[in-house]
Amino acid sequence: MEKVMLKDLNMKSRSEVMVFLKKLWGQEITACPICGENLEILHNKAKKNDCDWQCKRCGKVFRTMHLLDELNEKMPK
Numbered sequence: 001m002e003k004v005m006l007k008d009l010n011m012k013s014r015s016e017v018m019v020f021l022k023k024l025w026g027q028e029i030t031a032c033p034i035c036g037e038n039l040e041i042l043h044n045k046a047k048k049n050d051c052d053w054q055c056k057r058c059g060k061v062f063r064t065m066h067l068l069d070e071l072n073e074k075m076p077k
Contacts, residue, residue: 001054001061006070008060009033014075021064021071024053034058 010033011017023030030039032055042052042061053062 001059004034004060004062004067006067006074009067014071014077017067017071017075021068024062024064025050032058032060034060 006017009017009020011020020030020033024039027041027050030053031037032039035055035058037055037057039053039055039062041050042054043049051064053064054060055062
């Protein structure tokens with residue numbers, strides 16, 4: 001499993017990234033921005049933790065808190 005960085009998301013604006021992250025935190029069905037497969041919670045047994053998601057098809061891991069930190073560093077308001 002490979003950790004996704006902000007540049008891997010292919011999103012051009014801060015608001016686009018925030019919409020993606022909010023969908024994940026709201027546990028909405030969300031497609032992988034890389035391959036289009038639906039993302040799943042990484043830690044299925046720890047249902048209370050919705051911060052880490054994975055794509056079974058491409059093997060990418062979306063660590064939302066790391067993405068948010070990177071977003072704040074590279075795309076400030």
